[in-house]
Amino acid sequence: MTRNRLRVAGLVLAVAALATACSSNDTSGSSAASGSSSASDAPVTLTVFAAASLKKGFTEIAQDFEKAHPNVKVRTTFDGSSALVTQIKQGASADVIATADQKTMTSLGADALDSTTFTRNVLTIITAPGNPKNITSVRDLARSGVTTVLCAPQVPCGNAAAIVEKNTGVDIRPASEETSVSGVVTKVTSGQADAGLVYTSDAKAAGTKVAAVNDPAFAAVVNEYPIATVKGTQHAGEAKQFIDLVTGTEGQQVLSALGFGAGR
Numbered sequence: 001m002t003r004n005r006l007r008v009a010g011l012v013l014a015v016a017a018l019a020t021a022c023s024s025n026d027t028s029g030s031s032a033a034s035g036s037s038s039a040s041d042a043p044v045t046l047t048v049f050a051a052a053s054l055k056k057g058f059t060e061i062a063q064d065f066e067k068a069h070p071n072v073k074v075r076t077t078f079d080g081s082s083a084l085v086t087q088i089k090q091g092a093s094a095d096v097i098a099t100a101d102q103k104t105m106t107s108l109g110a111d112a113l114d115s116t117t118f119t120r121n122v123l124t125i126i127t128a129p130g131n132p133k134n135i136t137s138v139r140d141l142a143r144s145g146v147t148t149v150l151c152a153p154q155v156p157c158g159n160a161a162a163i164v165e166k167n168t169g170v171d172i173r174p175a176s177e178e179t180s181v182s183g184v185v186t187k188v189t190s191g192q193a194d195a196g197l198v199y200t201s202d203a204k205a206a207g208t209k210v211a212a213v214n215d216p217a218f219a220a221v222v223n224e225y226p227i228a229t230v231k232g233t234q235h236a237g238e239a240k241q242f243i244d245l246v247t248g249t250e251g252q253q254v255l256s257a258l259g260f261g262a263g264r
Contacts, residue, residue, distance in 0.1 A: 048098070049076075049088070051180075052182040054100075058076055061250075062074035078182075080155045080156075080180035082107075094233075095238070096233075098226070098227040100199075101159065113231055118226070118227050122222055123197050123221065124203050126202075126211065128191065131211040133146050135195050136213060138217055139170050150172065152179055157199060157223075164217050164218065167217055167220060184196040184198050189210060201260050227247070228243075229243065
C-alpha cells in the first residue's frame with residue numbers, strides 16, 4: 001500500500017510540474033506577443049523642418065499623413081532654409097528637411113540623405129492691393145519713392161533675387177532684408193513696404209491681400225526644392241513614408257494647387 005501511495009504522489013508531483021512549466025511558457029509567449037504589439041503601435045513624433053514658403057502645403061500634407069498613420073504625430077518647423085540648416089548643424093533634432101533650393105541643401109553635406117527634388121518655384125513681385133505705385137517690372141523696384149523689401153542674400157529667395165538683379169542689370173536698394181520669404185510678405189501686407197520679391201506660391205497664398213506683378217526675367221531663375229532624410233534619425237521608416245507622400249501624386253496635387261511647379 002505504501003508503494004502505491006508513493007507512486008501516486010510521484011505522479012501527482014510530475015503532473016503539477018508539467019502544468020507549471022506549460023503555464024510559465026504560455027505566460028512568456030503571451031507577454032512577448034503583447035510587447036511586440038505594443039512596440040508596433042508605439043506613438044512616434046516625426047520632426048519635419050521645411051522652408052517658410054512650404055508652410056501651407058506641408059501643414060496640409062502633414063495632416064494627411066497623420067490620418068493615414070494614426071500612431072505618428074508630425075511636428076513641423078518652418079523658417080528660412082539657411083536657418084534650418086544652421087539649426088541642424090548645431091544639433092537640433094530633425095527627421096526630414098525640405099529647403100527652397102539645392103544650394104542650401106548641399107550645404108548640409110552628409111547630414112542630408114537621399115535628397116530628391118519634389119517641386120519648383122519662381123519669383124514674382126507683390127504690392128499692396130490695386131498696385132498703387134504702378135509697378136510693372138523689376139526695374140520699378142529700384143525707382144525713387146518705392147520702398148522694396150527682399151529676402152537676405154543667404155536665403156534662397158534672396159539668392160534668386162540677386163540673380164535676377166544681375167541678369168537685368170537692376171540694382172535694388174531694399175529697405176530691409178528678411179530672413180524668410182514670409183517676412184517679405186508681412187512687410188508688404190502690413191504696409192511697411194510698397195513691394196517685395198517673393199515666390200509665386202506666396203503671392204497666391206496671400207490672396208487679395210496683395211497684387212502680383214510678373215516680369216519675364218523671373219522665368220530664367222527657377223528654384224528647385226529638395227527634400228531629404230536627416231542623418232541620425234530614429235524614424236527612418238516614417239521619414240521615408242512622409243517623403244513618399246510629398247513626392248507622390250497626393251502631395252504633388254496639394255503643392256500644385258498652391259502655385260508650386262512640378263517636381264520632376
